[in-house]
Amino acid sequence: MAPYIGTATSRIDGIAKVTGAAKYAAEFNVPGLLHGSVVTSTIAKGRITRLDTSAAMRVKGVIDVLTHENRPPMADNDQAYKDDVAPPGSPFRPLYDDKIKFNLQPIALVVAETSEVARFAASLVTVEYEEVAHVTDIFAARDAAVPIKPPASPVGFTPPKARGQPNRALARAAVRHEGEYYVPIEHHNPMELYGATVIHESDGKLTVYDKTQGVQNVQRYLCGVFGMKPEGVRVLSPFVGGAFGSGLRPQFEAVLAVLAARALERSVRVVLTRPQMYALGYRPAMVQRIALGADADGTLDAIAHDAVTATSQFEEYFRQETGWSGLLYKCANAKYEHKLARLDLPTSCDMRAPSAPTALFALESAMDELAVALELDPLELRLRCYSERDQNHDRPFSSKALRECYRQGAEAFGWNKRNGAPRSMRDGSELVGWGMATGIWEALQMPITVRIALTANGSAEVACATSDIGTGTYTIMAQVAADMLGLPLENISIKLGDSTLPNSPVEGGSWIAASVSNGIATTVAAVRNELLELAKKVPNSPLANAAPDEVKLADGMIVDERDGSRSVSIADAMRHGGVERIEQEETTNPTADDSRARNTHSAVFAEVKIDEEIGVIRVTRVVSAIAGGRVLNTKTASSQILGSVVWGIGMALHEETLIDHKLGRVMNANIAEYHVPVNADVHDIKVIFVHEHDDSNPLGVKGLGEIGIIGVAPAIANAVYHATGKRVRDLPITLDKLHP
Amino acid sequence: MPYTLTVNGSERSLESRDPDQPLLYVLRNALGFTGPKFGCGLGQCGACTVIADGSPIRSCQLPISAAQGMKITTIEGLGTIEKPHPVQAAFIEEAAAQCGYCTNGMVMTSAALLAQNPKPSVEEVKQALAGNLCRCGTHDRVLRAVMRASGRQKT
Numbered sequence: 001m002a003p004y005i006g007t008a009t010s011r012i013d014g015i016a017k018v019t020g021a022a023k024y025a026a027e028f029n030v031p032g033l034l035h036g037s038v039v040t041s042t043i044a045k046g047r048i049t050r051l052d053t054s055a056a057m058r059v060k061g062v063i064d065v066l067t068h069e070n071r072p073p074m075a076d077n078d079q080a081y082k083d084d085v086a087p088p089g090s091p092f093r094p095l096y097d098d099k100i101k102f103n104l105q106p107i108a109l110v111v112a113e114t115s116e117v118a119r120f121a122a123s124l125v126t127v128e129y130e131e132v133a134h135v136t137d138i139f140a141a142r143d144a145a146v147p148i149k150p151p152a153s154p155v156g157f158t159p160p161k162a163r164g165q166p167n168r169a170l171a172r173a174a175v176r177h178e179g180e181y182y183v184p185i186e187h188h189n190p191m192e193l194y195g196a197t198v199i200h201e202s203d204g205k206l207t208v209y210d211k212t213q214g215v216q217n218v219q220r221y222l223c224g225v226f227g228m229k230p231e232g233v234r235v236l237s238p239f240v241g242g243a244f245g246s247g248l249r250p251q252f253e254a255v256l257a258v259l260a261a262r263a264l265e266r267s268v269r270v271v272l273t274r275p276q277m278y279a280l281g282y283r284p285a286m287v288q289r290i291a292l293g294a295d296a297d298g299t300l301d302a303i304a305h306d307a308v309t310a311t312s313q314f315e316e317y318f319r320q321e322t323g324w325s326g327l328l329y330k331c332a333n334a335k336y337e338h339k340l341a342r343l344d345l346p347t348s349c350d351m352r353a354p355s356a357p358t359a360l361f362a363l364e365s366a367m368d369e370l371a372v373a374l375e376l377d378p379l380e381l382r383l384r385c386y387s388e389r390d391q392n393h394d395r396p397f398s399s400k401a402l403r404e405c406y407r408q409g410a411e412a413f414g415w416n417k418r419n420g421a422p423r424s425m426r427d428g429s430e431l432v433g434w435g436m437a438t439g440i441w442e443a444l445q446m447p448i449t450v451r452i453a454l455t456a457n458g459s460a461e462v463a464c465a466t467s468d469i470g471t472g473t474y475t476i477m478a479q480v481a482a483d484m485l486g487l488p489l490e491n492i493s494i495k496l497g498d499s500t501l502p503n504s505p506v507e508g509g510s511w512i513a514a515s516v517s518n519g520i521a522t523t524v525a526a527v528r529n530e531l532l533e534l535a536k537k538v539p540n541s542p543l544a545n546a547a548p549d550e551v552k553l554a555d556g557m558i559v560d561e562r563d564g565s566r567s568v569s570i571a572d573a574m575r576h577g578g579v580e581r582i583e584q585e586e587t588t589n590p591t592a593d594d595s596r597a598r599n600t601h602s603a604v605f606a607e608v609k610i611d612e613e614i615g616v617i618r619v620t621r622v623v624s625a626i627a628g629g630r631v632l633n634t635k636t637a638s639s640q641i642l643g644s645v646v647w648g649i650g651m652a653l654h655e656e657t658l659i660d661h662k663l664g665r666v667m668n669a670n671i672a673e674y675h676v677p678v679n680a681d682v683h684d685i686k687v688i689f690v691h692e693h694d695d696s697n698p699l700g701v702k703g704l705g706e707i708g709i710i711g712v713a714p715a716i717a718n719a720v721y722h723a724t725g726k727r728v729r730d731l732p733i734t735l736d737k738l739h740p
Numbered sequence: 741m742p743y744t745l746t747v748n749g750s751e752r753s754l755e756s757r758d759p760d761q762p763l764l765y766v767l768r769n770a771l772g773f774t775g776p777k778f779g780c781g782l783g784q785c786g787a788c789t790v791i792a793d794g795s796p797i798r799s800c801q802l803p804i805s806a807a808q809g810m811k812i813t814t815i816e817g818l819g820t821i822e823k824p825h826p827v828q829a830a831f832i833e834e835a836a837a838q839c840g841y842c843t844n845g846m847v848m849t850s851a852a853l854l855a856q857n858p859k860p861s862v863e864e865v866k867q868a869l870a871g872n873l874c875r876c877g878t879h880d881r882v883l884r885a886v887m888r889a890s891g892r893q894k895t
Contacts, residue, residue, distance in 0.1 A: 639881060678873060
């Protein structure tokens with residue numbers, strides 16, 4: 001049987017998705033289901049002085065209006081609201097009290113027999129406020145920003161230490177570049193609205209269908225908030241209509257739906273409106289200053305990277321914003337400063353490759369500017385600064401095929417035909433620009449538990465509480481299990497997205513592919529060992545003397561790897577042993593070895609064509625060469641990179657959450673005015689997976705969900721500079737910024 | 741008020757208080773067709789697309805009073821798991837569905853296009869799908885799938 005790992009296997013959930021059979025959180029119906037509509041605040045900061053729900057209550061079909069004044073009890077301490085990935089601080093508590101912490105904050109839930117009635121009645125709730133001055137502009141809060149504190153919890157990032165003498169090195173550098181770069185707030189905008197359907201079962205237990213990247217995180221959180229026993233709440237999320245980080249932390253739709261279900265002892269669904277989605281987390285705005293010092297030959301000698309990022313007034317969200325700079329390139333002297341600006345907004349959160357696309361927009365734009373100052377080809381500059389070690393922690397990489405990414409990417413793109421002078425390349429009336437950038441991300445693995453149940457007829461169920469947010473987790477789990485159990489793909493069924501299944505971390509950080517595939521390998525080994533014990537008991541067993549690590553499972557057989565003729569069929573072994581079903585559950589922990597850095601890398605090449613008269617920028621070609629370890633499925637992996645490149649195009653040219661700072665309110669809270677790339681914006685994208693062997697985990701998997709976006713925006717910005725001679729340091733690069 | 745809708749070849753009777761009630765709400769709640777997706781309710785994303793009398797239409801913008809008398813096809817009526825429509829089969833083969841939430845709109849718009857124009861050019865497909873948003877970034881995959889379903893390949 002040919003292996004499935006590494007092939008272009010089609011999604012096993014594809015048929016469900018193209019026929020409408022796949023059900024999402026707000027699509028589970030039960031008789032008597034009630035619908036909740038959320039009322040949100042219209043001020044950014046202050047308190048509610050009067051909340052009048054009487055007109056809403058008089059609407060026929062309205063069952064109740066829940067507010068902080070009449071809600072059932074909820075936990076009164078921060079710890080209860082801390083989810084698995086909560087940043088330091090005091091988490092937001094929906095409908096907790098009269099305090100308003102951000103605009104669009106949920107302040108009431110109207111529950112009615114239909115969603116239309118609920119929504120209409122919600123419009124009748126009147127609110128009076130006592131307003132307090134707010135700040136939502138990162139530039140206004142910049143001077144008051146405070147340095148980050150390395151978190152005490154394991155979640156979060158400790159910024160790397162400075163090395164060498166960066167100030168002296170900058171002062172003596174033959175060539176210096178210093179610049180300030182800005183990336184605005186961006187919102188995830190998954191196509192599916194956040195929603196939860198809470199089914200109040202006859203025994204009082206709750207079944208919660210929620211849009212989330214972590215069913216067990218939501219389950220633990222709900223138990224904390226409502227003081228419920230774990231067995232009283234089951235959270236499911238079989239399909240997720242996109243999340244991109246917005247579903248890592250539990251969101252308030254689940255709290256409100258559970259609140260109403262408990263208060264009314266009824267089943268309740270709450271779905272946010274598209275504008276209300278802007279009350280969730282977001283990629284924090286980031287103001288960065290980068291200073292680079294180089295020798296005249298183009299070797300870097302000093303990097304200083306300062307960043308100010310946005311968080312809320314109540315939590316301190318940050319990631320590894322500045323440390324990427326001293327990690328990516330060889331440079332003896334480096335220093336970092338990262339401060340947080342507290343704004344009257346919801347807490348910022350993870351969004352596709354948190355921190356890296358923003359940080360590398362600054363770094364890779366600055367490197368391009370340094371190349372211009374040095375009169376060097378930008379790719380040549382990267383090669384001269386190539387780092388074989390993680391200098392932040394003074395250790396080697398477990399693998400790093402970035403040089404090969406540069407080579408293959410440049411060749412596929414035709415980089416050697418580039419004329420380096422700005423405004424030198426044209427296609428008819430359009431200016432043509434070619435730019436490039438590097439990407440780097442982490443290759444993470446998390447503890448995970450996988451259960452496998454194998455039946456004598458040769459079918460297996462593989463179960464883990466992870467999610468598939470569209471990445472292809474269902475499919476890669478089935479591929480890995482099929483190969484390792486030696487069974488056809490169609491004999492494997494996958495169970496995920498259910499809090500009652502074996503433990504999984506949230507699906508984020510690109511760590512699920514590595515975690516769950518190696519998790520399956522561990523559990524398969526336990527299944528194999530049990531099968532071998534049975535096979536040894538078969539009369540005249542050819543495997544009587546075989547050790548567990550000398551046999552594998554292939555084509556429905558337990559086979560001696562040293563001598564393929566020695567084998568026992570799985571069916572025979574199980575039948576002879578009187579066993580109909582083998583079930584094993586194992587936990588796999590990643591290696592504790594910190595002696596090597598584990599990263600994925602990319603080289604991104606972009607072509608833009610610009611009609612200067614009307615200011616239109618088109619990204620006509622992108623080549624993304626990825627070094628991401630072993631690729632489990634070339635089809636789903638390519639989709640991850642293609643999608644990430646589209647995100648990079650959006651970041652470069654379209655995406656920006658615009659806030660009216662006087663009102664502290666998002667002005668473009670819908671997907672017509674928050675621009676995302678559409679079919680007309682997406683042209684030729686080529687993905688190359690560079691061969692990269694990595695032995696950090698048995699399968700050599702690094703994860704690919706995030707590396708693809710990193711480096712795309714600066715490659716495009718650098719191409720825009722090459723085309724026009726105009727350097728735009730604040731994203732997105734909109735038409736007006738190109739005009740003289 | 742009673743309404744009769746023709747959905748996927750069957751007549752379905754229902755009650756509504758509001759002649760302006762969007763078809764999408766009726767399909768998803770009263771009739772249980774959750775294939776058409778609720779992405780915005782504002783006619784901005786295309787996830788709710790159904791085929792009405794042969795044309796792709798945003799069901800969140802179509803009042804039931806207007807939908808009455810039209811032949812409505814939802815994705816549930818386009819093909820089946822056993823016998824998918826060529827567009828559905830091509831979407832699987834080309835990995836055009838990722839999270840799957842925009843997929844309904846992409847599939848229904850493409851199926852309506854191919855019914856009227858069986859051999860569209862790449863530009864015609866892009867034009868037809870101009871109003872369908874996708875956040876996973878499947879645009880290139882979708883284009884390839886529609887070309888495959890039309891019997892051509894995207895170069």
